[in-house]
Amino acid sequence: MSSSAAAHPAHENQLSFVRQYIFSLDHKVIGKQYLFLGMFMALAGGLLAYLLRWQLAWPESAVPGMSWIPEPTMFQGIIPPEFYNAIVTMHGTIMVFFVAMPILLGAFGNFLVPLMVGAPDMAFPRLNMMSFWTIFTAAMIMLASFFVPGGAASAGWTGYPPLSADAVYTGVNWGITLWILGLALEFASFLMGGINFLTTVVSMRAPGLKMMRLPLMVWMQIVAAVIFMLSVGPLIAGAVLLLLDRTVGTSFYAVQKGGDPLLWQHLFWFFGHPEVYVVLLPGIGAVLEVLPVFSRKPIFGYKAIVYSTIAAGFLSFIVWAHHMFVSGMDFDLVMPFSITTILISVPFTIILLAMIATLWKGAIRLATPMLFALGTLMVFIVGGLTGIFLGSASADIYLHDTYFVVAHFHYTLISAVFFGGFTAMYYWFPKMFGRLMNETWGKIHFALTLVCFNLVFIPLFKAGLGGEMRRLYNPFEYDFLKPHQGLHQFATIAAILLMIAQLPFLVNFFWSMFKGKVADRNPWQANTLEWAAPSPPPHGNFDTAPSVYHGPYVYSAPERKEDWQPQHQPH
Amino acid sequence: MFDWFPQNISTFGGDIDSVFWLIFYIVGAGFILGEAVIIYCAIRYRRKAGRRAAFITGEKMSELAWVMVPAAIVLILDFGIEFAGGEAWSKVKGETPASDIKVIVTGKQFNWNFTYPGPDGTFGTDDDLLLENELHVPVRKVVDITIKSEDVLHSFFVPVMRLKQDAIPGRSIPAWFEATATGQYEIGCAELCGYGHYTMRGFLFVHTAEDYAKWIQERWPPAAPSADSTNVVQL
Amino acid sequence: MSTVAATENYSDNVMPIGKMGIWWFLASEIMVFGGLIGSYILYRLASAGAWAEMAHHVSTTIGAINTVVLLTSSLTMVLAHAAVEDENRQRAKLYLGLTVLGGILFLIFKAVEYTTEISHGFTPLAGTFWSFYFTMTGLHGLHVIGGIIANLALFVMAARGTLWPNTQKRVEYCGLYWHFVDVVWIFLFPLLYLSY
Structure with a gap:
């Protein structure tokens, strides 16, 4: 028996509504709070996507349904260039920092890490609550920044100075200051979260749960937490400098008085590239959990996957300058960074092939979580492979800051966040809410999402190869880009369909939460510890503290009659 | 094979394009192989009554080879791509070949300014010629450009040249190109520089040697040291 | 798969969770100051002459005194920890109080320094x-x-005697943090005061 598990008496009944659902200390409730915050912010980010897609397809025409947005933000539904830049900036910021991170790390990390390591809760429940309310505040600041005079930040989600450092260049004063503040709070929130995840995994594992018996989702979460903690510091320092440049009038990034705008790019991308893996790894982690369960096979090469992940995490710290090949940085540094960048393909090849090898000779059941897991793989392959073009310094001269880049990172991030996130959602929904989601609607949702997603972004690859630059308010000012309008109209219609394709999910999600088929503890016959707890688990998680006897992926072992063997079950 | 790129009229554009195509074929093969295996497995190994999944942990070296050997192949291909790409990179971004046509490109919100040294061949003198959004060069000559910025970051992008270089305030960044065909082409800005980013559009005029001489005669200030005229041509 | 019997309880094998949390926190703090110090060094290397001139105007004397003050307060912090482990209330109170005083003294010197510098236009x-x-x-x-x-x-808790028996570990955690603050200063002192 674990001594730590008895610490939490289940006394929900005595807790007031506020303590139970709002200022809750329960990691599962906090996880759900993150989930709903992420979904809400996804609506905001999606609305921005709709606006910018419309502008790109039919520039300077009224966006349908948007005439209610008052001047000077929009003019009877027409987007002015200033607001377009704010849309682009905030779409990126919201989607990466307030959708991807809260859902993949905040929601699933919080919900799953203690359950998967057999702990009654996080190591620091109060810190956990504080980290949620910090990101909640940050999200509100971000949304509020649309309503201040001058509007929201418009210097790109990368916020390159001098554009971001002085209001004279953008006309946006408070917007960018709030943007920096919101990001700083977001970073603080995930630093607290990361400390919690790491401490929980290191010191609160159930008896017998060695590091090399951890479910891969937990590995991905802690590698992501370590990467985040070690990469965000310099950007926090950089953000302080930027804030001082804006408010006090220092000149860290202003060249007239001895500053250097390139410093920000180095600090930003020192964080920015690892950040991609912070978002990517938990999505991959969800897929790694789902593949063995629905193939009824052990994951292929558990150790190889763990070591490759750590190697990729390490490499991610020495590749940042590949975002800066044409920035005017030192010529001699370019090829070393190009080589490290392309080397990242090796650990990811190992991870991907291990995932594919898991399918080989399996007994595959194509339930909705499995479909999304396969979708993640299929989409991520495109994202990873197109990265090779951008990692090659010479090809990047032409492709840098074109729509090719836009399409590439949407293929990587959407594979992780969208497909990986839905994999996790459909798979762990019964554990989170105690009910099963509807399979038929799930499959319809998957098919529509996969098709529409590709229809949105394949045209953008072509636009990028045609030389179309990013972040142009009206690309068709350029003669050589006029032929691209058809591509953009196609992508916009597909994007609208992609958004409509999310309706089956939303309906399914809320309907199943209250009316879905009641799930037992282990509806998928999976091995990992979270399935040993009741669905949904009470405060304190396990009715008897589990002990672990073997690795998480013993499926179809020849000596057993059943094709699965839960981690907490002795031989 | 595919007509995806704009026309190429620079001496090094072909090198960049061939690096792209090299990667394209390698990556394309990987793409088809990867997707095909996933779809094959998903169909071939569907769950059927009576058939049990194989117990393969992939921890044995003989099994792991299925992953490690392809990873080693990827590593070799990576280095191949880097060697091919490295050459193209140093050609485009390395030492500028000797040239007597020198232009300073200055980005500012929201214009490209092109400064010619004038008849005396030196910048910063009275007879400099400043053009807004117009770059005139002769065909088949190396053009030595220096990229600067007055305010924020910009990126000097000439799609037909496959040339892109950020402009940073406080720095003078060298670049060069040599055009292989005459005509009029567009120059763009590839780095978000404010609300007028999309209007920051210039033109590149590639002339024959004779036309270029004629253009100099018509537009450049006279060689004699002129009085205190500013010589800025507004267009 | 091996089936080792579940005898080990991992939570007993590693350091207390509070201490581990502090260490992770300090790791991320190191990266914040590391980013700042790294940027400073890069700028310093890029511009030699003007900086050396400016760096002449900081008061090395006050900087050195402050280094001693902070190092001393780190020492009293260690002594406070020892006293708390011994449950010696009087000594714990004394040394925690001295540590607080050391911190305040550091800030006073810093304030004097800032005032002089700003009054000279820096x-x-x-x-x-x-x-x-x-x-x-x-x-x-x-x-x-x-x-x-x-x-x-902690001082107030020690004075009231509420530090024991459950919360005395916090003295050690605060001590770790306080040493970190000290170490940062050890980096800042030569970089800012002795770099001309």
């Missing part, structure tokens, strides 16, 4: 060196203030 806007100087020492000063507040809370 404001944060007087040049990049001064911008860095005020940002780095300012951020460090905020950490000192944070440490003072934490130690003051």
Whole structure:
């Protein structure tokens, strides 16, 4: 028996509504709070996507349904260039920092890490609550920044100075200051979260749960937490400098008085590239959990996957300058960074092939979580492979800051966040809410999402190869880009369909939460510890503290009659 | 094979394009192989009554080879791509070949300014010629450009040249190109520089040697040291 | 798969969770100051002459005194920890109080220094060196203030006797943080005061 598990008496009944659902200390409730915050912010980010897609397809025409947005933000539904830049900036910021991170790390990390390591809760429940309310505040600041005079930040989600450092260049004063503040709070929130995840995994594992018996989702979460903690510091320092440049009038990034705008790019991308893996790894982690369960096979090469992940995490710290090949940085540094960048393909090849090898000779059941897991793989392959073009310094001269880049990172991030996130959602929904989601609607949702997603972004690859630059308010000012309008109209219609394709999910999600088929503890016959707890688990998680006897992926072992063997079950 | 790129009229554009195509074929093969295996497995190994999944942990070296050997192949291909790409990179971004046509490109919100040294061949003198959004060069000559910025970051992008270089305030960044065909082409800005980013559009005029001489005669200030005229041509 | 019997309880094998949390926190703090110090060094290397001139105007004397003050307060912090482990209330109270005083003394000297500098026209806007100087020492000063507040809370608890038997571990955690603040200063002192 674990001594730590008895610490939490289940006394929900005595807790007031506020303590139970709002200022809750329960990691599962906090996880759900993150989930709903992420979904809400996804609506905001999606609305921005709709606006910018419309502008790109039919520039300077009224966006349908948007005439209610008052001047000077929009003019009877027409987007002015200033607001377009704010849309682009905030779409990126919201989607990466307030959708991807809260859902993949905040929601699933919080919900799953203690359950998967057999702990009654996080190591620091109060810190956990504080980290949620910090990101909640940050999200509100971000949304509020649309309503201040001058509007929201418009210097790109990368916020390159001098554009971001002085209001004279953008006309946006408070917007960018709030943007920096919101990001700083977001970073603080995930630093607290990361400390919690790491401490929980290191010191609160159930008896017998060695590091090399951890479910891969937990590995991905802690590698992501370590990467985040070690990469965000310099950007926090950089953000302080930027804030001082804006408010006090220092000149860290202003060249007239001895500053250097390139410093920000180095600090930003020192964080920015690892950040991609912070978002990517938990999505991959969800897929790694789902593949063995629905193939009824052990994951292929558990150790190889763990070591490759750590190697990729390490490499991610020495590749940042590949975002800066044409920035005017030192010529001699370019090829070393190009080589490290392309080397990242090796650990990811190992991870991907291990995932594919898991399918080989399996007994595959194509339930909705499995479909999304396969979708993640299929989409991520495109994202990873197109990265090779951008990692090659010479090809990047032409492709840098074109729509090719836009399409590439949407293929990587959407594979992780969208497909990986839905994999996790459909798979762990019964554990989170105690009910099963509807399979038929799930499959319809998957098919529509996969098709529409590709229809949105394949045209953008072509636009990028045609030389179309990013972040142009009206690309068709350029003669050589006029032929691209058809591509953009196609992508916009597909994007609208992609958004409509999310309706089956939303309906399914809320309907199943209250009316879905009641799930037992282990509806998928999976091995990992979270399935040993009741669905949904009470405060304190396990009715008897589990002990672990073997690795998480013993499926179809020849000596057993059943094709699965839960981690907490002795031989 | 595919007509995806704009026309190429620079001496090094072909090198960049061939690096792209090299990667394209390698990556394309990987793409088809990867997707095909996933779809094959998903169909071939569907769950059927009576058939049990194989117990393969992939921890044995003989099994792991299925992953490690392809990873080693990827590593070799990576280095191949880097060697091919490295050459193209140093050609485009390395030492500028000797040239007597020198232009300073200055980005500012929201214009490209092109400064010619004038008849005396030196910048910063009275007879400099400043053009807004117009770059005139002769065909088949190396053009030595220096990229600067007055305010924020910009990126000097000439799609037909496959040339892109950020402009940073406080720095003078060298670049060069040599055009292989005459005509009029567009120059763009590839780095978000404010609300007028999309209007920051210039033109590149590639002339024959004779036309270029004629253009100099018509537009450049006279060689004699002129009085205190500013010589800025507004267009 | 091996089926080792579940005899080990991992939570007993590693350090207390509070201590581990502090270490992870300090790791991320190191990266914040590391980013700032790294940027400073890069700028310093890029511009030699002007910076050396500006760096001449900081008061090395006050900087050196403050180094001694902070190091001493680190020592009293260690002694406070020892006293708390011994459950010696009087000594714990004394040394926690001295640590707080050390922090306050450091801030007083810092304030004197800031005032002199600003009165001579060396404001944060007087040049990049001064911008860095005020940002780095300012951020460090905020950490000192944070440490003072934490130690003051412990002091009050020690005086009331509520530190024992459950919360005395916090003295060790605050001590780790306080040493970190000290170490940051050990880096800042040569970089800012002796770099001309």
